[in-house]
Every structure is written in structure tokens, then in C-alpha cells.
Amino acid sequence: MILEDERVLLRPLQFSDVENLLYFSEHEPDIWYFSLVRANGKANLENYIRIALRARDNKMEFPFIVFDKKAGKYAGSTRFYDMQFSLSTLQLGYTWYGKDFQGTGLNRHCKFLLLQYAFEQLAMERVEFRADHNNARSIAAMKSIGCKVDGVLRSNMPKAEGGRRDSIVLSILKDEWISEVKQNLKKML
Template sequence: MPTTHNFPQNIILEDDFVLLRPLQESDVENLLEISINEPETWEYSLVRANGKENLENYIQIALKAKENKTEITFIVYDRKSGKYAGSTRFYDIQLPFKTLQLGYTWYGKDFRGTGLNKHCKFLLLQFAFETLGMERVEFRADNNNQRSISAMKSIGCKIEGVLRNHMPTLGSELRRDSIILSILRNEWFDEVKDHLKAKL
């Protein structure tokens, strides 16, 4: 089991459809088109990457968290189109407790509904449970974000409940309710892995 001393670095996850590699400072250029042209991508996000300045800030926050050994952020490359599609990450990584959260996932509109997300989630979950030895992978979303909730349920996540009035929302006095979903280690091996693999 990894400790914080051998925190996983420079992970590359890939299959025939998608490649996930660590996000780098230079990836501003690879994600800038989505950042500038598709601001609605971050409608429910707590940290936005719309516009070059916000994207640069987004990447700096991710790199700092990697240094602190609490997050691993990936850029997602779509092999079918030969283009960068977006980003996703492991965060709140608690190696001693064998838990982490999977989120901060966003893709440009051309990559939604293409099956890309299922390929990414399969690779990420397989790594979390089978390489890192996690017991639990948690997912969170704004309780109003039906697209995200549907995507999580479709890969096998179970709803645990809602944290009411949980987080501030950007640009508003309102606070969001956060829905909590998860996959447990035994669920991954018993059903979720095969179920998700069949959808790829």
C-alpha cells in the first residue's frame, strides 16, 4: 500500500480510445479553445477555467495540490479525434484511510456523450482500486447538476445522500446542496467493473 512517501507520480492511464496524463503548466495551450469558447462547461464548478486567466489559475491550483500530495490532476486526450478533451482528477486522497474522491471532471461539448467519460472512469477506477488499493471512491456534485449525476449513476455509483447548504456557489449569494455518491472496493470487483467494461 502506498504511503505519502511514495505518492504516485507521473501516472499515465490509457486504452485505445483515451489517454490520461498528468496536467502540466504548458497545457494552457491544449485546453484554451474549450476555455474561451465554452464557458457553460463550468456552470456548476467551484473552480472555473473559463478564459485564459482562469485556466492558468486552475492549472496552478492543481499543480500546487499535487505538490502537497492531496490531488492528481489529468489532462484527457481523445485518441479518436486527436484532440485534448478536458480534465479530471483524484482529490482529497487519504492513503492511510484508503479513500479518495474522483471529480473536477469536465469535457468540451464535442466530447460529451461520445463514450469518452466511461473510458476515463474505467481507467481511473481500475487504478484507484487495483493499483492504489482504495476501499472507497467518492463522487460529489451540485445536486442540481442532473447531467453529472446521471453520468455517475450510469457508471455504477450509489447515491449516499445530500449535504444541504454545503458549499458556496460562484457569483451568487446562494449555497449549493452537494449530492454524495460512491463506489466501494467490493462493488468494483463484484459488479461495477464488468458492468462498465461492457459499456466501453
């Protein structure tokens, strides 16, 4: 499955994408600060991609690589995960972009395409987002596209560096997508 508009192309992640994402892995360590699976350094990036591809093979996740058409460069990665088709829900996350692509509007294009596909093709009733409760940048980005806060799960996930994190849970419901979020997000593109 390939999703694209005039700004971005999302295509299935492949193991060979290690080379397309290696720069971020080796030179932008801040990207991985809140990540549950670190991809800093080539070996960690290879492991990160292997985990994502194994989950895709098991039909649990669908990871994408993000290509910024405006810049003509690969920008990062995102994915559908915790896909529960019998419940009509999935999570959208594991999203990260290189620093040059952050705050450029690229994320809004990606989220529009992914949400449109989730609600209009996969017939999801709910798309959920989670983040470390201390990740203010990610939380602000989710709220800016129309996510509503459901609550905070206390001490629910281990941190990569040890200890545990609180996770904020946000979501968009299908009726919210149809009634307001889709049009509001489209205006921001």
C-alpha cells in the same frame, strides 16, 4: 502516471496545458456553470491549473489532462482529490469535457481507467464522487457507471457566483467494483 486504453490517454496535467485547453475556456462557457473554480477565460484557466498543480505538489490531488485518441484532440480534464491513503479513500472529480466529447463514451473509458487504478493499484476501499445537486447531467453520468447515492450535503459549498449549493455524494466501494461495477462498465466501453 499515465493511464490509457485504445480510446483515451490520461497524463499528468502540466501548466503548458493551458494551450491545449484554452479553446474550451474561451468558447464553451457552459462547461463552468457548476464548477467551484471557474476556468472561463485564459487568466481563470491559468489559475485553475496552478491550483491543481499546487495540490499535486502537496500530494492532495492528482490532476490529469484527457486526450481523446479517436478524435486526436485534447478533450478536458479530471482528477483524483481529497486523497486519504490512511483511510483508503479518495474522490474522483473536477471532470469536464468539451461539448464535442460529451456523450461520446469518452467519460466511461476515463472512469474505467481511473477506478481500476484507484481500486487495483492504490488499494482504495471507497471512491467518492460529488456534484452540485442541480447538475442532472453529471449525476446521471455518475449513476450510469455504477455509483450509488450516499446522500445530500445541504448548503455545504459556496458557489462561484455567490450563494451556496447542496452537494450530492455518490460512491463505489471496492467490493462493488470487484463484484459488478468493473464488468458492467467494461461492457459499456
